[in-house]
Amino acid sequence: MSGLSIQNVKKSFGQTHILKGIDLEIPDGEFVILVGPSGCGKSTLLNCIAGLEEVTEGRILMGDIDMTYAAPKDRDIAMVFQSYALYPNMNVRKNIAFGLEIRKMPKQEIEEIVDRVAKLLQIENLLDRKPSQLSGGQRQRVAMGRSLARQPSVFLFDEPLSNLDAKLRVEMRTEIKKLHQRLGTTIVYVTHDQIEAMTLADRIAIMRGGEVQQFGTPQEVYDEPANIFVAGFMGSPSMNFLRVEVGGADGQYHVLVASEGHTYKLPSPPTQADLSAYVGKQVILGIRPEQLTHVMPHLESGPFVTKVAVKVEVTEPTGADTLVLTRINDEECECRVHPAEAGKPGEMMDILFNMEKAVFFDSETEARI
Amino acid sequence: MSQTKVNDARYKAITGRAILYAVLVIVALYYLAPLFLMIVTSFRSMEEIRVGQLIEWPKTFTFDAWAAAWNQVQIGAREDLGLKPYFMNSIRMVIPSVLLSTAFGALNGYVLSFWKFRGSELFFAFLLAGCFLPFQAILLPHSIVLGKMGISGSTLGLVFTHVVYGVAFTTLFFRNYYVNLPGELIKAAKLDGAGFWMIFYRIILPLSTPILVVSIIWQFTQIWNDFLFGVVFSDPNSQPVTVGLNNMVNSTTGEKRYNVDMAGAIIAALPTVLVYVVAGKYFVRGLTAGSVKG
């Protein structure tokens, strides 16, 4: 078992720079998720860790051993691929055993390991089938079984759930989480699905354009996003971004929002941001839909809560809540309200703005204030 | 009103189908006619042909023409008679040529798909252009080099020639087949610790059966049917059956024996036609592999 240290890793193809200096320190046993839009370099980074692609610059350490230029087979790494990459010509048993056979493990031991892995993943009854005879979920299990059998010190997952249907995806997500809790092995997991990232990770690395935007726990990246990109990427529905003007003085600051001809002063909690340098200037207010609710008496009196009358434009029921789309400061803004409280399109309704978790971004640099 | 209209349309459709099928069958007969004529004629005797018709069922079936074509007719000045020695030359030539060119093609395709390196794509483009090479452009130097190598006019020389100029096509087949296999398969195998040969034998080769069949059939047909290399690079002791047939048909001595010519043509065509009948699907795939992408 060992941690993983990625130091200033760069990867270029000619003039195209895929990775522009990645630094990640991953302690032993941590579940780290690389997330980001397609083309952000997350899969390339995973391939570099696996040794399937050679880095242009930088170092990759496992434990305290420099593995930057080691061959994939010498890295003590196992990988689960998006397409599962099961060997179509071998049955499940052979698929799981292949890596052990090549490592010249005695037959007896291979059998024991295959049986143990099959039991762990509940695929004992599939051992003699060919991959083509398996369902998507079963293939997924076999692919995991193949990497488990090797008992590597690091697992890599490359979008392992993206080929499964929604229900199965949730099931397998839980399964992977349980497995990690049980084995405690370091996992690096690539996905473009931020819900997967939130639910599974110990820490999330959000990537864009070959750079890590933020590396932190799910709650950190959700509540304290480093910049607008991270704030917008994590969370569904996405955070609302409103251009607002800052007012106030002496540690008591507020921002101004307008709705249907009225202007409201929304107080900014001093714990969230120091807006002293921005008085009279524009900043970007980031506020998640769940902070914009229907009127709830127990909240209404809160120190950072303001009641705003808005016009309902569109409603989107999700079952548990209804999302109400409205316009604030002439920008679209989504609120999460109780289904029974939601107004109809064209009607006015009161919304509580809870600024307790609001964040502010510099409108130039897009970094959080 | 509407009732009759519907009937009309249906009636029209049925006539349309009938005409369609009639056309297709007539065309099929056009394609089949020469084959039919060949077979029928090869079983007729020469007397019958002389007094009779182009198209006529044999009054008496006789294998005389077949026997003559196989090992009785004098072709050129050689001692052993008939097409048989040429046929044997073709077999001796075609088997090693097909196996070697296919083996090279498989390995090349494997490298060009899964072990790309700087310049490998460029090389593939150059090799691809070689598929379209008009052989006239290399005939002269090649005959000089075969002479220098001491294998001109021999079956070995022909095998060498067919392998050298067949590799471009076999490589194309395998490369285009392999690039459609998921690349993650190779990555997984590398992480499992398998090396170059291990991945080839244990993973790629077992998946290659269809393209192996395509390549073998294609090469077999091409090499068996080749005439240009046969006529340029072989001497009477190594000439393939296409050259033998051409010599037999065009020998000017004696009476033209059409039944023997046809029997000879069938003998020369038999191996490739059999392959076509047995594995036509793969034959078509080979034909279209170079022309239709994907």
Added chain:
Amino acid sequence: MTTHNAQASVLNENKLDGNRMSTSKRSKGIDYWLPKLVLSPTVAITIVFIYGFILWTTILSFTKSRILPQYEFVGFEQYVKLFLNDRWMGALANLAIFGILFIGICMVVGLVFAILLDQNIRAEGALRTIYLYPMALSFIVTGTVWKWIMNPTVGIEKFMHDIGFSGFSFDWIVDPDMAIYTVVIAGIWQSSGFVMAIFLAGLRGIDTSIIKAAQLDGASLFAVYTRVIIPSMRPVFFSAFIMLAHIAIKSFDLIMALTGGGPGNATDVPAIFMYQFSFTRGQLGIGASSAVIMLMGVTAILIPYLYSELRGEKQ
């Protein structure tokens, strides 16, 4: 527990391995060299036997080589001789006639029968097999058969006379003005099924939702083919054309077996010209120059094809 230990030791070894590798920074493993080694014979063959020999032939075409190659350079003399040679000009004219008719008719026949076969025909497999089997034959066999069928004294002409059509005449194969058309007939018989197979594969490759959309737009079957399907098969037309043009320029065996280039030189084509001047008439220089001209012809057709092919791959 023992398994665990055994595996752990395996892992340790691996780690040591990794360590050793990393110290010599970019030392390449056997898997780095092996692919190159495996490819190297083919690279050598391609360089020497394809591109090297093309160069060699080109060099020969600038020498005064006759029966034996010699390397006394005479500039473009052989090319001048070549284009002053009536036989060569005749061969080029024949190739033009043969090429245009062969390619044109094969494309039309192939497309028409591909469309007809695409109408849910019951015996499609069998019909396709029949249309395509000539492609499995050697051109020598095709030539032998058609030579006999078209021979006026024993073939179709005699047959028609015997069944009463005494005015019927089909003696093209012995008529110097018409003999080249017999080559066209035999060539089409052999290759049109192949073109049909290409077109049929192209038709089957079209996204059926496009066709459904066109039908919902109210297009008739005819309009669906002419307005939607055929235009979207442009790449297929292109590759069928390339294959046929390639067959036409290289055509040698068929003519050798069917007419032997005759009567006289009436069906001479560049491939036969090249063969005879190089190997039976001892005129290596002219033979080489004719080969270079043929190569240039193929290249002229091929370059746009490869260009579009490579551009397509990039997209």
